[in-house]
Amino acid sequence: MQRILSHNELGDVLVKFKPNARRFIARWRTGHVDLTAPAMATEADAIAALDRLAPRLLACRRCGVVRFHDGQEIRLDGLVITILRQDFQRDSIFVSQREPGYATVSAGASFDFGDDSTTQLISKALKTIARKNASRILLPRARELAALYGCRPSGWQISSGSRILGQCNGAGIIKLSYMNIFLTSELRDYIICHELAHLSELNHSPRFHQVCDSYLGGREKELIAKLKSFEWPLLRK
Helix, strand or coil: CEEEEEECCCEEEEEEEECCCCCCEEEECCCCEEEEEECCCCHHHHHHHHHHHHHHHHHHHHHHCCCCCCCEEEEECCEEEEEEEECCCCCCEEEEEEECCEEEEEEECCCCCCCHHHHHHHHHHHHHHHHHHHHHHHHHHHHHHHHHCCCCCCEEEEECCCCCCEEECCCCEEEEEHHHHHCCHHHHHHHHHHHHHCCCCCCCCHHHHHHHHHHCCCCHHHHHHHHHCCCCCCCCC
């Protein structure tokens, strides 16, 4: 069952009452909050939970706001993406790339850069560019690090997931998400080394962390913290 509740700080909130939910969980979606609630909870319980969760949610939104603007350059390691306003297709957003290291997102004049829906559409366009460039940018470095540490994965693949940044299966195939394009070079290396360590330790045991940390020159904990606080230049979902 779903219901929309109005909260004085968070605005309209989509509340999903689920039988298997044991507690209240709130997350930002594009422009609004979704609240998962236990099936037996009342509307009053949901409002009380939102009151309790509002400070954290508002703090997250202030830290994680993504906004684009005309002339903006997103400079990534191996790729520069420019966002431009265009007038000849007012209701269209499209991407172009004439040379390997440079791409453009062109937004029609009818789009409001301050609107959440425009942010979502430009983020989608940026993902299209990232997918096109992921193999060219990510795999040479991945192979370089594998050779450096004497690792022999069975193969490399680029995955389409936006949340899981890396995977290593039992066959020794390592998948790297195209979203790694948007990370700094040191965080990309962390993701790659994390998966290389899984070639010898498939779990997250102390031995796994020893191997991963050795690949990273003793910086595993530091890089984990940096990844957790990383501000993505687009909406991941």
